[in-house]
Amino acid sequence: MDHCDGKSKKPPGKRRCRCTMTKLTMLLFVLTNSISVLLSSGAGAFLLRRYKPATIRLWDDSPALRADLNATQSALAASHVQLADLHARLGTANSLLQTLLAGMATQAAPAERQDAWWARELAGELKLGVVGSLPHRNVTGEVAAFPVLGFACVRFQDDLERYMNYMPGGECPSDESLAQHLMLKGCDPLPRRRCRPPSPLGHVQPLPLPKSLWAIPPDTSVVWDAYRCKNYSCLVHSVGEFDIRGREKSRWMRDDGALAYSIDGVLAARPNGTVRIGLDINGVSGTFAARMRERGVTVVTTSLNSGGPSGSFIASRGLVPMHVSPAHRLPFFDGTLDIVHWAAELAGGRPVADATLELALFDIYRVLRPGGLFWLDHFVFLVAQLNTTYAPMIDKVGFRKLRWNTGRKLNELSVSALLQKPMT
Structure with missing residues (x-):
């Protein structure tokens, strides 16, 4: 389920592929399980064996034939019970499968629409700053806090990728003007960055108040x-x-x-x-x-x-x-x-x-x-x-x-x- 839900971090193409593979796997599982139940019951082989025309003699009223017919009747009754149970299981499995597929489609749609906002697939530091989440719990029971990003950022992906192009753990580039440009265009707030702004040389302590x-x-x-x-x-x-x-x-x-x-x-x-x-x-x-x-x-x-x-x-x-x-x-x-x-x-x-x-x-x-x-x-x-x-x-x-x-x-x-x- 984690490959097909709305919180998946996989690219849209890979996510749709995984969703399709999941569906096929579930269908094969149901069919295989059904055949296994049918074969394990022995009903098919038993019926074929008992209904060979050469072995049935209606004019023979011997005790052996009556016993054979009674056994066949009992086996048929047991097979009917098994087939009815199998039919019920198939109905339940089909209903469950339809529910799961509908749920996956509902959950996957918002993620696909969100991915469609961007001109290109997010990668690197930009993806980390936009998609990542932090564990959080408040009085409403929420357990995730997602990064805040200005809605207009999707219109300036080129500039935003430039802003997020840096060496993680190193010094931030001198791009104050780029940050101001993005903020004034509505890309506010900007994503967080994993870099350190440069410190001024010869820094002195400020004067005391007042x-x-x-x-x-x-x-x-x-x-x-x-x-x-x-x-x-x-x-x-x-x-x-x-x-x-x-x-x-x-x-x-x-x-x-x-x-x-x-x-x-x-x-x-x-x-x-x-x-x-x-x-x-x-x-x-x-x-x-x-x-x-x-x-x-x-x-x-x-x-x-x-x-x-x-x-x-x-x-x-x-x-x-x-x-x-x-x-x-x-x-x-x-x-x-x-x-x-x-x-x-x-x-x-x-x-x-x-x-x-x-x-x-x-x-x-x-x-x-x-x-x-x-x-x-x-x-x-x-x-x-x-x-x-x-x-x-x-x-x-x-x-x-x-x-x-x-x-x-x-x-x-x-x-x-x-x-x-x-x-x-």
Whole structure:
């Protein structure tokens, strides 16, 4: 059965061959068993021997003939019983065989459909990372946990095979850009790999808190081969969000009564001390999380290394980075966060597609606890669609508006809003 069920790891051709051989073997077994029963009963030979015309004399009324006829009658009755039993066994075996074949077809079909998703048969490290399973048992009694893989990975098998082409147990290739390409195309999460990322040369220990919150980390804290910039000085000057001693130093410190909200003003919307843990979506450098940490709030920052080594930069400040792509379901339990901050950088300063935004809003609503805050920060919408699409969408999700500000630029509107998940 293990060759024909849905969990088989054999290639489709071999699996179908084994299934066919299994069916033939079972049919031969039934036929052989039937013939054996018939022959072992001796009924056929006995009947042939007793019904030779030359030995039957109806006019002979001798005791020997009567005894012979009586014995023949008894043998015939026993043969009828044996044949009836054999017929019943054949019926049972046939029914069982039909059930087994139907079960194998049902179980094999999903595996064959899954194999058909890929342009080529999986092999090597890619097969190990996609097909393998781990023993696991939870309260529902499940006993296997399978690797998680983005559904769109099947559309980029060439790139995925390049990503999984490495020496097991050795050093991972420098392919950060390839990983980002796959994730942004929907191949997220990627399969696990059995290799070690290269360690930076001359690594030094980070500064202690709170000094590390506002210090540029040394260049030796990260391997730069995968990035356009080769040091933090270049990164600070080319990407404004990394300028934590300049532009970033004043962000969220002042409320201008319009689009710019202050952190202290937002925290004042809830009773003191009730905002404890939160999420900053695509915070790039982690400045929002640093400001919140100064106020006793723990914030996780989701990030992509598309513009530079954001994750390493955030971690060097003593903050928590999390590698999550824009379309990824937020990796938090329902109703656990006190605040979620989403700035315009997630959309690259451009309007977000309707379906993408709606799915994201519902996911944010899911992870917030009742009474939790959602801070929409300088988000960009098309003027023609704000009141017809996006504002009704926010109401549809169920948020309550505590504050709402807009600012127009050409045919676009920037929106900042402080929303709240209702208590009931």
